[in-house]
Structures are given as structure tokens and as C-alpha cells.
Amino acid sequence: MTAKTTALFETHRQLGAKLTDFGGWEMPLSYPSGTIAEHLACRRGAAVFDVSHLGTVVVEGSGARDRVQAALTNNIDKVAPGRAQYTHLLDPNDASVIDDIIVVWVAEERFFVMPNASNTENVIGVLGGTDITRNRSVLALQGPSAMGIAASFDPTIAEMKRFRVQEFRFGGEDGHVSTTGYTGEQGVEFSVPNSVAPQLFGELIERGAIPAGLGARDTLRLEAGLPLHGHELGPGITPYEAGLGWVVDLSKPEFRGRDALLHQEQSGRRYSLVGVMASSRQPLRADMELRRPEGELVGRVSSGNFSPMLGVGIGLAFVTSPVAVHDYLEVGQGKNVRRVEVVDLPFVSKAYAKT
Amino acid sequence: MELPKELKYTADHEWVKLDGGRVWVGITDYAQDALGDIVFVGLPKVGDTCSAGSSIAEVESTKSVSDIYAPVSGEVVSVNEALLENPEILNSDPYDGGWICEISVTDLSAVDALLDSDAYQALIA
Numbered sequence: 365m366t367a368k369t370t371a372l373f374e375t376h377r378q379l380g381a382k383l384t385d386f387g388g389w390e391m392p393l394s395y396p397s398g399t400i401a402e403h404l405a406c407r408r409g410a411a412v413f414d415v416s417h418l419g420t421v422v423v424e425g426s427g428a429r430d431r432v433q434a435a436l437t438n439n440i441d442k443v444a445p446g447r448a449q450y451t452h453l454l455d456p457n458d459a460s461v462i463d464d465i466i467v468v469w470v471a472e473e474r475f476f477v478m479p480n481a482s483n484t485e486n487v488i489g490v491l492g493g494t495d496i497t498r499n500r501s502v503l504a505l506q507g508p509s510a511m512g513i514a515a516s517f518d519p520t521i522a523e524m525k526r527f528r529v530q531e532f533r534f535g536g537e538d539g540h541v542s543t544t545g546y547t548g549e550q551g552v553e554f555s556v557p558n559s560v561a562p563q564l565f566g567e568l569i570e571r572g573a574i575p576a577g578l579g580a581r582d583t584l585r586l587e588a589g590l591p592l593h594g595h596e597l598g599p600g601i602t603p604y605e606a607g608l609g610w611v612v613d614l615s616k617p618e619f620r621g622r623d624a625l626l627h628q629e630q631s632g633r634r635y636s637l638v639g640v641m642a643s644s645r646q647p648l649r650a651d652m653e654l655r656r657p658e659g660e661l662v663g664r665v666s667s668g669n670f671s672p673m674l675g676v677g678i679g680l681a682f683v684t685s686p687v688a689v690h691d692y693l694e695v696g697q698g699k700n701v702r703r704v705e706v707v708d709l710p711f712v713s714k715a716y717a718k719t
Numbered sequence: 720m721e722l723p724k725e726l727k728y729t730a731d732h733e734w735v736k737l738d739g740g741r742v743w744v745g746i747t748d749y750a751q752d753a754l755g756d757i758v759f760v761g762l763p764k765v766g767d768t769c770s771a772g773s774s775i776a777e778v779e780s781t782k783s784v785s786d787i788y789a790p791v792s793g794e795v796v797s798v799n800e801a802l803l804e805n806p807e808i809l810n811s812d813p814y815d816g817g818w819i820c821e822i823s824v825t826d827l828s829a830v831d832a833l834l835d836s837d838a839y840q841a842l843i844a
Contacts, residue, residue: 382755398756398810399781579755579781645806646759647779669781670758677759 370416371501371558372565379575387481389417392577402576403583403672406547407712410507411576412568415546418502419484420555423493424474432467432475435490435620437603439613445469448527448542452603452611453479453490454621459628461597461606462486468529468542476540476555480593490620500539501561505573506551506584513571514541514552521552535560546581548588548710583669586678589639589710595650595667596637596680602628605682607637607709635663635682639711640693640704645670648679648704652695657703662687665695673712679704720843721748723814727790727830728839734814735790737830738821744790745818746778746809749843754780757809760802763820767795771829776819778809791829793822 367390376383381392392414394402405411423431433440438451448468452461463483468476479487484495505514515522518532524543532541532554539556556564569575582592591597596606602625603612612625642648648668655661668679687693691706727735732750736743751757761777769775769789776787798820802808809817824830834842 393782394755400756400758400807583781644759645803646761647781647784649784670779 368417370414371561372414372416375562375565376414376575381575381577384578386578387417389481391417392575394577394579395575397574399577399579399583400672402574402580405574406507406549406576406580406584407673408508410505410509410513410551410573411547411580412565412573413504413506413576413578413581414501414565415504415553415581416497416501416561417481419477419479419481419487419495419497420500420502421477421479421484421487421491421493421495421497422474423477423491426473428473428475431491432477433616434618436465436467437612437619437621438467439616440467440469442613443469443527445471446529448529448544450527450611452597452608453483453487454603454619454625455599456621456624458600459602459621459625460599461593461601461603464591464593464597464611466542466544468540468544470529470540483593499558500555501558501564503554503556503561503565503568504545504547504551505554505568506545506547506549507573508550509572510549510551513568513573514554516571517567524552526550532556535563546588546590547584548590548712549584582667583672586667586669586680587671587673587710587712589680591637591680592667600634601682602633604629605633605635605637635684637666638663638681638683638687639707639709640665640679640681641671641674641707641711642677642695642702642704644676644702646677646702648677648695650679652679654681654683654693654695654704657692657694660685662693671711677704678711680709720752721814722836722840724836726814727833727835728842729788729790729833730842731788732843733787733790735830735833736818737827740827741796741821741823742791742793742830743818743821744775744787745813746787747839748813750785751810751813751817754778754783754785756781757806760806760809760819762798762800762802763795765795765798769793769795769822778806787819789822790833791822791824792826793824795820796823797821
């Protein structure tokens with residue numbers, strides 16, 4: 365199978381990006397400035413990411429709201445048209461998180477449902493709708509300077525609270541802008557027709573954003589304690605076990621996987637998600653085993669790397685027996701044993717106020 | 720991609736600089752570029768003995784973990800401790816400031832047998 369490319373593929377090549385396969389898409393891993401510089405640009409200024417590989421499924425028409433409400437774990441009535449919501453799609457058999465999704469409530473009976481790249485088919489299977497992934501580009505502009513740069517295109521963006529959506533006109537084309545992201549920073553995600561995407565990407569760079577790749581996207585979301593499907597979410601993991609119980613509204617009488625979720629809760633949670641921090645620069649890595657100093661195996665790292673902000677290795681980990689913040693655990697064996705400390709999440713404080 | 724003529728190279732992307740009976744060892748420009756941003760270096764200890772092809776150090780980037788192999792047999796006589804706090808030197812200055820360790824060589828003819836810059840160039844082309 366040939367890898368899919370986004371409308372910005374040539375732009376990435378001209379910028380000298382290193383490319384990588386991600387969920388069947390050939391995407392920028394990093395640009396010549398490198399992952400760490402891109403990460404720090406996002407924490408200190410602004411970075412722009414091509415995230416057009418994320419899916420967009422349009423669910424619209426009479427009954428659209430009911431379909432969204434019946435399929436997904438969160439309660440769409442907590443929000444309203446013009447707002448966005450983070451939610452999960454569960455496996456009805458065992459309440460595993462099939463995907464984590466942003467639902468953008470564009471208009472009364474019109475939703476943009478945004479799953480991970482590889483899960484678009486699953487979502488259409490459950491919700492119906494039309495896949496417009498290949499027709500539009502999504503550019504994430506993130507960082508403390510992001511809102512200012514975005515407002516230089518449309519001053520009304522400055523007034524947007526977090527998780528809001530509104531129309532965005534650029535280059536004579538209609539698109540949308542939402543105050544969402546995956547970095548722990550303030551920022552927006554633009555969804556625009558492919559024809560104007562290279563121009564928008566270029567203008568964002570001219571106005572001060574540093575182009576950033578999937579490498580920085582991963583270290584940023586890790587520092588922010590945000591889950592990645594296939595690591596913190598996936599088969600055998602319920603939303604509660606991933607520490608995301610707030611995504612589930614059990615006051616809804618029905619949603620896909622609700623019965624299985626209640627059943628799993630009755631038999632007890634199998635693990636919980638915690639943060640662990642090393643005392644040196646050496647990164648933690650997925651699949652490392654975590655043991656208590658006396659040797660008991662208590663869990664496994666699900667995602668790990670180096671934290672550019674903290675200067676040490678960090679990881680998200682599932683533990684099967686209780687651990688407390690400040691507990692010391694160990695990774696590695698023999699002379700390579702390293703001590704790690706259980707810490708509060710996120711590793712790096714979220715920059716935005718809760719709204 | 721920078722490839723100094725006066726150095727020797729290995730197929731594992733290390734460079735070797737002969738200096739009397741000793742060699743300086745590091746990773747090539749090609750290797751640092753392929754690894755991406757290097758965030759951690761695990762150094763050998765002075766006095767460690769190594770045999771050609773054995774792992775003597777470890778380099779970790781934001782995306783991977785890589786072993787560094789001894790290009791020749793011998794004894795580690797010094798290590799570049801600046802890399803402990805500033806591993807990014809491996810990215811910015813791979814052939815000079817980014818040296819990893821210095822090895823006192825058991826058999827100097829082993830150095831001659833390593834790749835020259837043309838042979839290494841052909842390997843990575």
C-alpha cells in the first residue's frame with residue numbers, strides 16, 4: 365500500500381522535513397531544527413503542525429445529535445453548537461476504548477467527528493456520516509503565542525474560550541477554527557480546504573510559528589499527560605483504567621459499551637495510569653517493566669521519552685497494584701537498574717485555564 | 720553530509736581518529752542525522768576493556784536507543800564527560816566536540832583495516 369500524503373507534503377519536503385509513516389500516512393517527523401527545538405518553540409512561542417491525517421467524519425441531518433449521543437461516552441448535552449467535546453467510542457463487548465475522538469458541534473444537526481487516522485472506518489461504521497478527511501487540511505497552531513497569531517487572521521479568534529469552534533475564512537475559502545489541541549498549550553486547529561492549506565501554513569510560519577513534526581507532538585502530549593491511542597488507550601483498557609472517567613457520563617441511560625463498562629467496573633479495575641519520572645536525562649521507554657525496590661512487578665511503561673522542559677526521562681505507566689505519588693519504583697535490571705518516582709500528572713502544568 | 724578524509728569509519732557508523740597508539744571514537748554525521756535529537760549518552764568507564772564489535776556506549780534520541788560498538792579492541796583511557804550534560808553536542812559537532820571515548824589500541828593494524836571515507840561514503844549512498 366502506498367502511503368497517503370497530505371496537501372502539505374511538498375511544503376514539508378521543501379522545508380527539509382524528515383518523513384515517517386504514521387497510520388498509513390507519510391508525515392513529517394521533524395524539520396531541520398529538530399524535535400527538541402520544535403518542542404521548546406511550542407512551549408515558549410508557537411508551533412504549527414500538519415495534522416491532516418486525523419480523520420474528519422461529517423455526521424449531519426435529522427437525528428445527527430441522537431446518533432452522536434447514543435454512540436459516544438460523553439454527554440453531548442454538556443456542550444452546544446459552536447463547541448467541541450472530547451469523548452470515547454467503546455467496544456460494546458468489553459468496554460475497551462476503540463478510539464478517542466473530538467466531536468465538533470458545528471451547527472444544530474451538523475457534527476465534525478474527529479477520530480485517530482486509523483480509526484475513521486470504525487467510526488463511520490458506528491455513526492454513519494461522510495468521510496471528508498481527504499478534502500480538507502488540519503493545521504494545529506499551538507503555544508503561548510498561538511492565539512495572538514491566529515487573531516492576526518481574524519480578531520474574533522482572540523475572544524474564543526477553549527473547546528469552541530467558529531467559521532474561518534481564508535484565501536477566499538470557507539473553513540473552521542477550533543480552540544483545541546494536543547500539546548497542553550493554548551492554541552487553535554484550523555480546518556481549511558486543501559487548496560489553501562500550503563498558503564495558510566506558509567503565512568503561519570511568516571507570522572512566527574515554527575513548523576513542528578510528529579516527534580515534538582509526541583513529546584509535548586507526553587509532558588501534558590495526554591493519552592495516545594495504541595499506548596494509553598486501546599484493547600483491554602477502559603476509560604476508567606486510563607484515568608479518563610470524566611469522559612464517561614453514566615447518567616446517560618444508553619451509549620455503546622455502557623453495559624460492558626458497568627460489568628467491568630463491577631469486576632474491578634485491572635490497572636490505573638500513573639506518571640513516572642526518572643532522576644537522569646535517560647528516557648523512559650514503552651514496555652519497560654516497573655518494580656518495587658523489593659522486586660515486585662507492579663506495572664509497565666505505556667509511553668516514555670525525554671522531557672525537554674524537565675530535562676529528565678518521563679513516562680506514563682499502567683500499574684496493577686496501588687502506588688502513591690512520591691513512591692519510588694525501579695526500571696531495568698542488574699547494573700542498569702534505575703530509580704523512578706511516581707509523580708502527579710501532567711508532568712508540565714497545562715498552560716490554559718479550565719473552561 | 721560531512722565526511723572528513725583523515726578519519727576511518729565502521730559499517731556501524733562510528734568514526735575513528737588515530738592519534739599515536741590511541742584512537743578517538745565518535746559517531747558520524749550521517750548517524751547523528753539519522754538518530755535525530757540526541758538526549759542521553761551512556762559512556763563507558765575509564766579502564767574498561769573492549770573487544771572490536773562489542774557495545775561500549777549507548778546513545779538515545781527522542782525516537783530511539785542505539786548501541787555504540789568498539790571499532791577496535793583495547794582499553795578505554797578517557798571519556799567525554801561533557802556529553803553527560805550536553806548530549807546535543809553529538810548532533811552539532813559530531814567529529815570534534817562530540818567524541819565519545821578514547822581507546823588505547825591493542826593491535827594498530829586493526830585500525831588500517833577499517834573503512835576509509837570513500838568506502839564509508841559508498842556504504843551510506
